Amino acid sequence: PLQATNTQRPVPKLRSAKHHAPQAAAFKVAVLGAAGGIGQPLGLLLKMSPLISDLHLYDIANVKGVAADLSHCNTPANVADFTGPAELGNCLKDMDVVVIPAGVPRKPGMTRDDLFNINASIVKALVEAVADNCPEAFIHIISNPVNSTVPIAAEVLKQKGFYDPKKLFGVTTLDVVRANTFVAQKKQLRLIDVDVPVVGGHAGITILPLLSKAKPFVGFTDQEVEALTVRIQNAGTEVVEAKAGAGSATLSMAYAAARFVESSLRALDGDSEVYECAFVQSELTELPFFASRIKLGKRGVQAVISDDLQGLTEYEAKALEALKPELKASIEKGIAFVQNQK
Numbered sequence: 001p002l003q004a005t006n007t008q009r010p011v012p013k014l015r016s017a018k019h020h021a022p023q024a025a026a027f028k029v030a031v032l033g034a035a036g037g038i039g040q041p042l043g044l045l046l047k048m049s050p051l052i053s054d055l056h057l058y059d060i061a062n063v064k065g066v067a068a069d070l071s072h073c074n075t076p077a078n079v080a081d082f083t084g085p086a087e088l089g090n091c092l093k094d095m096d097v098v099v100i101p102a103g104v105p106r107k108p109g110m111t112r113d114d115l116f117n118i119n120a121s122i123v124k125a126l127v128e129a130v131a132d133n134c135p136e137a138f139i140h141i142i143s144n145p146v147n148s149t150v151p152i153a154a155e156v157l158k159q160k161g162f163y164d165p166k167k168l169f170g171v172t173t174l175d176v177v178r179a180n181t182f183v184a185q186k187k188q189l190r191l192i193d194v195d196v197p198v199v200g201g202h203a204g205i206t207i208l209p210l211l212s213k214a215k216p217f218v219g220f221t222d223q224e225v226e227a228l229t230v231r232i233q234n235a236g237t238e239v240v241e242a243k244a245g246a247g248s249a250t251l252s253m254a255y256a257a258a259r260f261v262e263s264s265l266r267a268l269d270g271d272s273e274v275y276e277c278a279f280v281q282s283e284l285t286e287l288p289f290f291a292s293r294i295k296l297g298k299r300g301v302q303a304v305i306s307d308d309l310q311g312l313t314e315y316e317a318k319a320l321e322a323l324k325p326e327l328k329a330s331i332e333k334g335i336a337f338v339q340n341q342k
């Protein structure tokens with residue numbers, strides 16, 4: 001089970017129609033970048049979901065083999081492969097959720113922003129195709145730098161006349177997964193009990209775990225707060241360095257992305273208690289996009305949870321102010337990228 005924040009339902013909800021036996025939910029999910037380091041394990045985790053009837057895998061190469069391989073698992077989702085831009089439209093038709101991990105990953109010594117030049121164009125082209133073929137779908141952006149690729153996606157959708165801010169998400173679930181893991185280890189808590197909201201963005205100091213809001217309530221010394229915060233902020237780099245040139249987090253990311261898809265599908269299926277953190281259009285701060293806890297509903301973001309920013313510790317309040325200039329610049333860079341191409 002891919003536990004979602006505050007929603008620890010072990011069994012997926014079944015759709016039931018009057019006078020009919022309950023049927024498993026039948027949602028359609030596409031993964032763009034499906035042959036990559038994240039795409040492959042994400043495909044496997046999604047193939048295991050009883051909520052998915054159709055799993056569409058798209059990449060510019062090597063996706064046929066991935067789809068053939070996954071299709072032999074005796075789980076319900078039908079798997080189909082799509083290669084290259086000529087097949088992208090067919091891949092996207094009728095999708096409920098589109099997950100985008102397409103693009104290049106970091107190597108040691110790089111920042112996520114160093115990926116902008118390549119990944120901005122990839123995300124722009126893919127989101128244009130989403131607008132043309134399934135404008136109602138939830139869009140989950142994984143490609144880095146998330147702080148810029150989400151504003152890029154928003155601008156593209158605006159230009160196409162299909163921007164619904166409630167359905168565009170930067171996937172920051174991995175930050176929460178890491179925070180939960182590190183806090184549970186540090187405080188010897190049961191993993192299933194731990195829930196740490198992580199706000200801001202998804203790069204370096206813009207990743208701000210709110211340890212004072214961690215559940216269950218545990219006291220941290222100042223040193224513990226500093227050490228945990230820095231570790232959570234640098235966890236992506238920890239993996240990049242350990243992989244020594246072979247890429248960045250793929251397996252934990254696939255796990256986190258699958259959890260966010262599952263939460264989205266449960267919300268689409270009518271579950272009214274689904275909460276996750278995500279980087280979304282937001283009025284919580286003066287920044288136009290901000291990661292925070294959100295409540296998910298059938299139409300996407302049903303509510304942005306504002307409580308988490310109330311009553312911050314001095315350390316958190318300072319860190320929040322400190323992250324704003326960098327996050328603002330990354331957001332503006334993304335917006336300018338699309339606007340300058342008009």
Ligand code: NAD
Nearest residue numbers: 033035036037038060101102103104105142143144174253
């Ligand atoms: P990867 O290189 O292993 O895989 C990327 C895949 O994208 C490849 O299969 C490639 O063929 C494909 N691709 C490239 N251009 C494409 C296009 N135009 N259309 C469709 N597919 C295309 O990389 P990865 O390790 O899977 O990482 C992918 C991205 O996810 C990177 O940008 C990485 O920084 C990011 N990432 C984000 C998070 C997060 O928390 N949001 C976590 C980990 C990685």
Ligand code: LMR
Nearest residue numbers: 106112144236237248249
């Ligand atoms: C992560 O947090 O693991 C990803 O954003 C990949 C990276 O470049 O660190």
